[in-house]
Amino acid sequence: MAKKPPISDPDERHPRVGAPMSAAAGVGGVTHGLTAGLAEMGVRRTALTLLKVNQTDGFDCPGCAWPEPRKRAHAEFCENGAKAVAEEATLRRVTPEFFAEHSIADLAGRTDYWLGQQGRLTTPMVRRPGGTHYEPISWADAFALTASKLRERSPDEALFYTSGRTSNEAAFLYQLFARAYGTNNLPDCSNMCHESSGTALTTTIGIGKGSVTLDDIHAAKLLVIVGQNPGTNHPRMLTALEKAKKSGAKIIAVNPLPEAGLLRFKNPQRVRGLLGSGTPLADRFLQIRLGGDLALFQAIGSLLLKEAAIDQPFVDAYTAGFEAYEQARRHVDWRATEQATGLARAEIEAAARDFAESDATIVCWAMGLTQGRDAVATIREIVNVQLVRGMIGRPGAGLCPVRGHSNVQGDRTMGIWHEPPAWVPALGDALGLAMPAERGFDTVEAIRAMRDGAAKVFFALGGNFAAASPDTAVTEAALASCELTVHVSTKLNRSHTVPGTTSLILPCLGRTERDEQAGGDQFVTVEDSMSCVHSSQGRLEPAGPELRSEVAIICDLAAEVLGDALPWPEWKADYRQIRTLIERHIPGFDDFEARVAEPGGFTLPHPPRDERRFATASGKAQFTVSELTSIDVPEGRLLLQSVRSHDQYNTTIYGLDDRYRGIKQGRRVVFVHPEDLAALGIADASYVDIVSEWPDGERLAPQFRVVAYPTARGCAATYFPEANVLVPLDATAKESNTPTSKQIVVRLQPCEQP
Numbered sequence: 001m002a003k004k005p006p007i008s009d010p011d012e013r014h015p016r017v018g019a020p021m022s023a024a025a026g027v028g029g030v031t032h033g034l035t036a037g038l039a040e041m042g043v044r045r046t047a048l049t050l051l052k053v054n055q056t057d058g059f060d061c062p063g064c065a066w067p068e069p070r071k072r073a074h075a076e077f078c079e080n081g082a083k084a085v086a087e088e089a090t091l092r093r094v095t096p097e098f099f100a101e102h103s104i105a106d107l108a109g110r111t112d113y114w115l116g117q118q119g120r121l122t123t124p125m126v127r128r129p130g131g132t133h134y135e136p137i138s139w140a141d142a143f144a145l146t147a148s149k150l151r152e153r154s155p156d157e158a159l160f161y162t163s164g165r166t167s168n169e170a171a172f173l174y175q176l177f178a179r180a181y182g183t184n185n186l187p188d189c190s191n192m193c194h195e196s197s198g199t200a201l202t203t204t205i206g207i208g209k210g211s212v213t214l215d216d217i218h219a220a221k222l223l224v225i226v227g228q229n230p231g232t233n234h235p236r237m238l239t240a241l242e243k244a245k246k247s248g249a250k251i252i253a254v255n256p257l258p259e260a261g262l263l264r265f266k267n268p269q270r271v272r273g274l275l276g277s278g279t280p281l282a283d284r285f286l287q288i289r290l291g292g293d294l295a296l297f298q299a300i301g302s303l304l305l306k307e308a309a310i311d312q313p314f315v316d317a318y319t320a321g322f323e324a325y326e327q328a329r330r331h332v333d334w335r336a337t338e339q340a341t342g343l344a345r346a347e348i349e350a351a352a353r354d355f356a357e358s359d360a361t362i363v364c365w366a367m368g369l370t371q372g373r374d375a376v377a378t379i380r381e382i383v384n385v386q387l388v389r390g391m392i393g394r395p396g397a398g399l400c401p402v403r404g405h406s407n408v409q410g411d412r413t414m415g416i417w418h419e420p421p422a423w424v425p426a427l428g429d430a431l432g433l434a435m436p437a438e439r440g441f442d443t444v445e446a447i448r449a450m451r452d453g454a455a456k457v458f459f460a461l462g463g464n465f466a467a468a469s470p471d472t473a474v475t476e477a478a479l480a481s482c483e484l485t486v487h488v489s490t491k492l493n494r495s496h497t498v499p500g501t502t503s504l505i506l507p508c509l510g511r512t513e514r515d516e517q518a519g520g521d522q523f524v525t526v527e528d529s530m531s532c533v534h535s536s537q538g539r540l541e542p543a544g545p546e547l548r549s550e551v552a553i554i555c556d557l558a559a560e561v562l563g564d565a566l567p568w569p570e571w572k573a574d575y576r577q578i579r580t581l582i583e584r585h586i587p588g589f590d591d592f593e594a595r596v597a598e599p600g601g602f603t604l605p606h607p608p609r610d611e612r613r614f615a616t617a618s619g620k621a622q623f624t625v626s627e628l629t630s631i632d633v634p635e636g637r638l639l640l641q642s643v644r645s646h647d648q649y650n651t652t653i654y655g656l657d658d659r660y661r662g663i664k665q666g667r668r669v670v671f672v673h674p675e676d677l678a679a680l681g682i683a684d685a686s687y688v689d690i691v692s693e694w695p696d697g698e699r700l701a702p703q704f705r706v707v708a709y710p711t712a713r714g715c716a717a718t719y720f721p722e723a724n725v726l727v728p729l730d731a732t733a734k735e736s737n738t739p740t741s742k743q744i745v746v747r748l749q750p751c752e753q754p
């Protein structure tokens with residue numbers, strides 16, 4: 001296969017800035033996606049690959065977790081899905097020669113973009129103690145080395161991280177392996193993502209997942225999109241929103257930024273969408289301050305109570321805690337509410353009227369809500385509003401946390417969690433294992449454990465822990481202090497450049513590739529954001545002959561560590577056997593093999609949606625009372641959020657443009673309202689260091705170009721992961737412990753232009 005030379009490090013220091021766009025997708029969308037495909041994969045591979053994305057006989061798009069409609073369009077992918085696929089199906093390769101040429105110090109000096117652009121990993125590599133380079137190692141030696149370190153250390157000193165692309169089959173075996181070995185130390189990317197949603201929903205409706213299906217979205221009368229940028233991160237969601245809109249739905253967008261996709265949308269899947277000027281999407285745009293949503297939904301709740309817009313039969317039959325809620329929400333402190341939200345009272349009253357007039361309301365949210373200090377309370381406030389109106393277990397209504405990684409929800413269902421799910425003890429009994437009962441470490445706790453010397457082995461099934469986690473300097477030092485770090489990866493990334501004393505990179509197959517085992521070609525399964533489980537099977541020739549599947553890697557390692565008490569080789573040979581085990585132990589997977597063979601798969605039970613049954617302490621859906629709080633931002637400071645550009649997948653940087661926001665050829669930009677700039681005496685287009693302020697000290701991210709931008713007043717935005725150096729490890733959301741990547745108090749310090 002052709003091996004293209006790696007690209008050189010481009011100059012990212014002087015981003016070019018134009019006007020932001022007012023519509024998303026459309027012609028631009030599809031051609032941009034195809035261009036990315038062609039550049040990385042060539043013509044034949046592009047056609048072969050992209051036409052299989054999200055088809056019933058193809059593979060699940062490794063992009064986002066938005067569900068596929070039952071009736072698939074011919075091109076059921078979006079621009080950013082195409083980029084995710086191209087990134088994996090690239091023809092570029094990272095070989096042992098590459099590692100011989102580039103020392104670890106050299107790699108550590110490169111940008112995330114450059115690292116990702118080098119291509120697919122092909123060979124297991126090791127960095128031995130004191131080594132300056134990674135060198136090749138056989139699979140057998142890699143497993144033996146890992147097993148000997150795991151045996152040497154106690155299970156509590158090992159960490160098993162997971163990123164949300166891992167399949168159900170691999171995730172199930174991975175948690176089984178970790179627990180059989182003796183630990184619940186299963187931090188995952190979800191800790192930094194929708195943990196706040198899971199926490200809020202489990203305690204109020206009894207299940208940590210959203211309550212709607214795609215049909216509900218299509219049938220909704222009111223759709224409220226809060227803290228989410230679907231035009232970039234869930235582009236296929238726009239198709240669903242457009243469909244709902246055509247049936248008369250009203251859409252409210254709640255966001256500090258006027259995101260292109262929320263305001264106007266062109267559908268690339270329809271010919272008219274290719275030509276027309278697009279559907280105006282949002283009917284109402286509430287340009288809220290960062291963290292103002294708690295106050296907003298409290299006020300909306302109060303107004304609904306005042307207008308007697310209460311679904312009393314629902315409240316009486318299915319909920320608990322209403323009296324206390326009613327008492328707490330009797331009055332609105334309008335001064336505090338306007339201050340926290342940055343919105344006028346009239347705007348909030350108008351939005352509350354929309355809620356009162358709709359008999360089918362869905363509230364969708366993503367990282368804009370989950371990554372704040374009061375994230376859990378905020379999401380509970382949304383639940384309150386939906387309960388007042390009886391919007392659960394009704395067609396076209398419900399709660400919709402829109403998940404990120406394509407199988408992040410499935411990984412949780414499979415037991416990737418630092419708290420053991422209820423079915424774990426029975427699984428242990430059936431397999432003759434004593435499962436650990438003690439809660440393990442989440443992501444932030446795992447970093448502290450490494451930092452403090454309490455954890456010595458870090459194993460990652462996918463992801464890019466060093467770049468995705470907060471407090472980059474602390475996290476990198478924590479990883480480097482380990483005796484062993486192991487990364488099961490498809491591509492080179494920042495985490496590989498901060499090795500433990502010994503460090504392994506184990507190259508694995510991606511979604512798009514054929515997975516052939518002793519029992520024949522295998523498929524895997526995934527669960528989307530709406531609890532639909534379906535199969536995924538790649539068809540491309542693997543990126544190299546040495547690659548192994550995640551399932552195979554876990555089985556070989558587990559057999560090496562734990563011996564032959566469990567049939568790891570059989571599970572590796574035939575994934576149906578893993579599914580049998582899942583069917584036996586995890587609720588909702590009856591008849592798994594047959595049902596997942598149906599085109600489109602099957603939907604897992606969701607008691608609140610299906611039968612208005614709530615598995616909470618009270619047996620009812622729980623109203624909750626929270627105090628009105630907001631973040632204190634001292635004079636001369638701004639509240640900073642970190643978002644995704646249109647040209648990245650989390651820490652994987654596809655390119656240096658953010659088309660919808662008007663940015664080209666650079667990522668070190670900070671978006672600030674022009675009046676805030678004037679008040680701070682900082683010029684548009686000048687350069688600043690961003691300094692975050694936290695009780696334990698200051699953190700600095702150097703040399704960002706200032707971009708005057710119509711964000712909410714007092715708020716600023718920059719990109720993730722460049723901003724992660726600014727997020728203190730201890731700055732986390734209450735209860736969920738999610739880093740507050742959307743709420744960092746910063747000041748801007750003028751600096752030299754680079």
Ligand SMILES: Nc1nc2c(c(=O)[nH]1)N[C@H]1C(S)=C(S)[C@@H](COP(=O)(O)OP(=O)(O)OC[C@H]3O[C@@H](n4cnc5c(=O)[nH]c(N)nc54)[C@H](O)[C@@H]3O)O[C@H]1N2
Nearest residue numbers: 080227228229233254290291366367368404405644649650
């Ligand atoms: N192409 C692409 N697709 C992706 C990803 C990707 O990186 N690239 N990542 C995937 C993953 S893992 C995830 S979790 C999702 C993320 O999907 P999103 O949550 O859409 O991702 P972000 O870019 O973090 O955008 C957060 C949005 O919330 C807004 N926001 C920030 N703070 C607040 C607030 O306090 N209140 C309100 N109301 N709004 C706020 C921001 O302005 C922004 O529009 O996308 C998934 N899909």
Ligand SMILES: Nc1nc2c(c(=O)[nH]1)N[C@H]1C(S)=C(S)[C@@H](COP(=O)(O)OP(=O)(O)OC[C@H]3O[C@@H](n4cnc5c(=O)[nH]c(N)nc54)[C@H](O)[C@@H]3O)O[C@H]1N2
Nearest residue numbers: 163189193462463464468488489490491493650651720741
């Ligand atoms: N400041 C700030 N920080 C954030 C966020 C934010 O909004 N702001 N968002 C948070 C969120 S929502 C999330 S989900 C996390 C993301 O955290 P992670 O999930 O850890 O990070 P990713 O960038 O998605 O991981 C990319 C890497 O995964 C590997 N990979 C890709 N596909 C596969 C595969 O099929 N198998 C295996 N084994 N490896 C694969 C590749 O090597 C690639 O380099 O970041 C969080 N961090």
Ligand SMILES: [Mo]
Nearest residue numbers: 193194404405
């Ligand atoms: Mo995420």
